[in-house]
Amino acid sequence: MTAKSEYQHSDSLIENALNGIYQCNEDGAFLSVNAALARMLGYASSDELGSEQFQTLLASAKEADIVTHGLRSSSNLVGMEVTLKPKEGPMVQAVLNGRWVERDGTGNDPYHEGILTDISHLKRQEEELLHLATHDPLTGLHNRREFNAIFERHLSRVRRYGDAGALLWMDLDGFKQINDSLGHNAGDELLSSIAHRMKATVRDSDVVARLGGDEFAVLYPNVDEAQAKLAAGRLLDAIRKHSVVIEGQILRSTSSMGVVLFPEHGNSASELFLKADMAMYRAKASGRNRITMYSYSDEKVENPESRIDWLRVIREALENDSFVLYAQPILDLKTNRIVRYEILLRLRDQAGNLIPPGAFLDVAEQFGLSGDIDRWVLRKVMDVLGDASLGDDLSFAVNLSPRSLTDPELLAMVTGKESLTIIGPVRLVLEITESAAIYNIHVAKDFLRTLRTQGYEFALDDFGKGFSSFYQLKNLDVDYLKIDGSFVRNLSKDPVDKHLVTAMVTLAGSLGKQTIAEFVEDEETLEILRSIGVDCAQGFYIGRPSPLDGILEDLRNA
Ligand code: C2E
Ligand code: CA
Ligand code: CA
Numbered sequence: 301m302t303a304k305s306e307y308q309h310s311d312s313l314i315e316n317a318l319n320g321i322y323q324c325n326e327d328g329a330f331l332s333v334n335a336a337l338a339r340m341l342g343y344a345s346s347d348e349l350g351s352e353q354f355q356t357l358l359a360s361a362k363e364a365d366i367v368t369h370g371l372r373s374s375s376n377l378v379g380m381e382v383t384l385k386p387k388e389g390p391m392v393q394a395v396l397n398g399r400w401v402e403r404d405g406t407g408n409d410p411y412h413e414g415i416l417t418d419i420s421h422l423k424r425q426e427e428e429l430l431h432l433a434t435h436d437p438l439t440g441l442h443n444r445r446e447f448n449a450i451f452e453r454h455l456s457r458v459r460r461y462g463d464a465g466a467l468l469w470m471d472l473d474g475f476k477q478i479n480d481s482l483g484h485n486a487g488d489e490l491l492s493s494i495a496h497r498m499k500a501t502v503r504d505s506d507v508v509a510r511l512g513g514d515e516f517a518v519l520y521p522n523v524d525e526a527q528a529k530l531a532a533g534r535l536l537d538a539i540r541k542h543s544v545v546i547e548g549q550i551l552r553s554t555s556s557m558g559v560v561l562f563p564e565h566g567n568s569a570s571e572l573f574l575k576a577d578m579a580m581y582r583a584k585a586s587g588r589n590r591i592t593m594y595s596y597s598d599e600k601v602e603n604p605e606s607r608i609d610w611l612r613v614i615r616e617a618l619e620n621d622s623f624v625l626y627a628q629p630i631l632d633l634k635t636n637r638i639v640r641y642e643i644l645l646r647l648r649d650q651a652g653n654l655i656p657p658g659a660f661l662d663v664a665e666q667f668g669l670s671g672d673i674d675r676w677v678l679r680k681v682m683d684v685l686g687d688a689s690l691g692d693d694l695s696f697a698v699n700l701s702p703r704s705l706t707d708p709e710l711l712a713m714v715t716g717k718e719s720l721t722i723i724g725p726v727r728l729v730l731e732i733t734e735s736a737a738i739y740n741i742h743v744a745k746d747f748l749r750t751l752r753t754q755g756y757e758f759a760l761d762d763f764g765k766g767f768s769s770f771y772q773l774k775n776l777d778v779d780y781l782k783i784d785g786s787f788v789r790n791l792s793k794d795p796v797d798k799h800l801v802t803a804m805v806t807l808a809g810s811l812g813k814q815t816i817a818e819f820v821e822d823e824e825t826l827e828i829l830r831s832i833g834v835d836c837a838q839g840f841y842i843g844r845p846s847p848l849d850g851i852l853e854d855l856r857n858a
Pocket of ligand 1: 628657658677699700731819821839
């Protein structure tokens with residue numbers, strides 16, 4: 301212990317104490333410091349520390365003033381949190397219990413003394429706890445609760461000072477399939493790498509949060525409409541281009557985004573969240589991988605406002621038969637005849653609008669209603685086709701969602717007596733997506749085997765788009781490969797697509813399967829497909845989806 305003259309302590313308690321103990325005069329020159337304080341601040345000895353000034357140990361001159369003033373203002377023991385500057389390294393957080401001492405009651409030669417307790421580790425723990433409570437552990441982004449709080453605070457500033465801003469609501473496209481087919485670990489890795497990319501794409505002042513699952517939100521604090529669109533466009537692009545390799549597979553995803561402006565579209569958080577969610581659902585419904593700006597005109601349409609509303613609408617549609625079946629022709633390229641129709645589902649809302657399946661199938665899947673939808677579709681198809689005398693060379697294709705392959709009710713339905721009526725005159729092809737099949741490959745295998753003996757045929761839908769095409773082919777006995785539209789759409793411009801489609805055709809041929817190309821939108825593409833040797837084609841150029849009733853009527857009259 302360093303000490304000067306009469307301030308000397310003989311007490312070895314102080315010398316050996318774990319807390320820092322000091323005395324110093326009014327100007328800040330130390331009168332005594334113990335070894336613990338020297339250690340706390342990284343000095344070799346109390347002698348070395350003793351030659352410093354009290355003020356220079358505090359984080360700033362301002363803090364030194366506050367501390368000295370605080371001590372002086374009372375004759376009692378004062379407790380306060382202080383930040384100390386060690387000889388080197390990070391600042392030390394400490395609690396100071398100190399007092400001002402008027403030595404002889406005359407106010408002359410006063411000094412102060414105190415005990416300093418290092419609480420840096422407690423502070424760090426506190427910060428970690430706070431971080432855990434406010435951040436998403438997987439991505440490190442703000443969590444929903446914290447985002448709500450930040451957004452509320454920001455909105456109250458907006459109300460007071462009248463600035464503007466934008467809120468973006470986002471959902472990854474098809475994330476559920478990735479999770480289901482490749483497992484949660486792969487899904488988690490994709491999520492956290494996309495979160496990093498998002499963080500790197502926005503400005504420091506923008507707030508990015510993960511709301512849960514594959515839903516994210518971004519607060520753009522000070523932007524107008526044009527800037528918000530630009531920023532959202534950058535984010536959409538960055539996510540689309542982002543890829544990550546997980547267990548040897550390249551994973552990527554696109555996103556659907558809804559954007560609202562404030563105060564233009566509302567000034568309460570709940571209203572803006574709802575509207576951003578609505579806009580996002582419109583982005584999904586109109587084809588995904590896009591940004592939709594909320595607009596007032598949306599509200600005039602009977603648009604469900606949230607997932608819960610969608611859930612209600614789907615349930616009602618199932619009860620009231622307000623789903624509508626459309627169908628799209630499939631052309632045989634060898635015979636140039638329509639050989640099949642794919643049944644496509646639409647939902648009629650109360651205003652009479654037809655809603656495409658992209659808008660509600662995700663919600664149905666999420667709430668376990670996709671099995672009910674598939675059974676509804678199959679029953680309807682059996683009803684309308686059962687008595688149809690439409691010729692033997694025509695078949696109909698029905699889409700099945702992942703869950704249906706493990707649905708005993710559906711199996712009972714398609715293998716039961718009532719199903720036999722359709723097997724006679726009309727053939728049915730069941731379309732399953734790659735991701736659907738991998739949901740549970742062994743169940744899918746059995747499902748196919750059972751139904752095949754009943755006369756059903758199978759198509760592997762969206763072939764090439766998934767991450768496991770070859771694995772599917774090895775395990776599933778399907779009749780058709782439906783080459784995913786993403787390989788077909790730009791066939792006339794992209795030589796890589798042409799090579800890939802050629803390879804798929806060769807592969808299918810050697811396995812004894814037929815190929816169907818979807819998304820054929822022009823003559824040129826059709827001719828390329830023909831020259832490559834694709835068996836069948838489907839797309840807007842050949843025919844858009846139209847009501848099944850009308851198609852059946854035409855077929856009967858033909
Ligand atoms: P999918 O099975 O790949 O069906 C093809 C989708 O592409 C249809 O969209 C169709 O309208 C659209 N399409 C067809 N030709 C073209 C074209 O030339 N260009 C473009 N851009 N698009 C084209 P839709 O009807 O909106 O269906 C979307 C998806 O919803 C379907 O994709 C299918 O996976 C699912 N789906 C449709 N109906 C049902 C159903 O009854 N049950 C189940 N589980 N899923 C269904
Ligand atoms: Ca399909
Ligand atoms: Ca498809």
